Amino acid sequence: MSAVRCQISISLDGFAAGPEQSPENPIGIGGMRLHEWALATRAWRSQHGQEGGEDGIDSEIVRRSTEGVGSYVMGRRMFGGGEGEWDLGWRGWWGEEPPFRVPVFVLTHHPREPLVMEGGTTFTFVTDGIESALAQAREAAGGLDVSVAGGASAIRQFLAAGLLDELTLHIAPVLLGSGERLLEDVGDPELVPVEAVGSPLATHVTYRVR
């Protein structure tokens, strides 16, 4: 069966977002520092329609993060905006041609018709919980993997429910001091490191979750 994967950047002190998160700044103060390693890469730039960028291990990691992914599940805040804005026709953070290019299932309490974006991305809004979202994502993935795209809250739910098969952490060499912790209130899953590679900008560790 296809695997349920997740990859996310965290600070060395364990935060997936900085303090004072808001609908306007969902990654909080300093949160962008967690993603600098990725933004510089050729793979990230290519996925977002830009030229240039750095080659090397970080770019390879970005490239692999989407390889073999047939669908995504994401939290409402990662889709973007407060739910109140949805009535105003808000179509998320990601522009008219989001980088996902496959079906995306958004966890929410606010029913909404699916959005068909350019470039292959569809956003389907799921109001009956993570297991329903996962079942729909599996079906849509057509035998490829399902990736839990984030944010931290969605990943915590999947981890606590024992629904993740593989977790890749991109550990940025940054101390945020406060913010939203990733690995809190997720129980004590059995994690087995299967790969660790690094660059001067981040350390990438993949765990098999049992």
Add this chain to the structure above:
Amino acid sequence: MSAVRCQISISLDGFAAGPEQSPENPIGIGGMRLHEWALATRAWRSQHGQEGGEDGIDSEIVRRSTEGVGSYVMGRRMFGGGEGEWDLGWRGWWGEEPPFRVPVFVLTHHPREPLVMEGGTTFTFVTDGIESALAQAREAAGGLDVSVAGGASAIRQFLAAGLLDELTLHIAPVLLGSGERLLEDVGDPELVPVEAVGSPLATHVTYRVR
């Protein structure tokens, strides 16, 4: 000049010790899970006068952790015992032949004569702070490196004071959920990963501290 190094095991959620630390159990409940990767190795067993053990990357990491180290600085709790016990002739956790085999400087508020142990280890008790301890340790190291042996509190003090040159974290694939955090209240030092290697039991990341 010789470098000031530090290496310590932490959980994936950032704890250097489990909850309910006490003089009798200074690493707290579950804290031993952070050290299982090391205890199984040939290098650790050899350093502690035992035969056998696993070869491989974890053993190599243990071996390197003492290589080139001319002296240690350690906190009082890592030396062991409550200070009240010292009047009773307490000689620390480490037995009559401690594994350090070089001068060790113990941070304390309780003056005490040095202890000369078997096998090359001496414990010298320093009551006037980390900078004094470091100066004495540098002198004693004779051009080799100084290692800050722990515990977490001593390492936090060195990191916050900008006195560490190199920090190696052994990240155990374990979530403790609570306990003593390593990287809290240490400011925002500039950390540059210089090596990341791993086994199924731990991920070892070395940072240069600027």
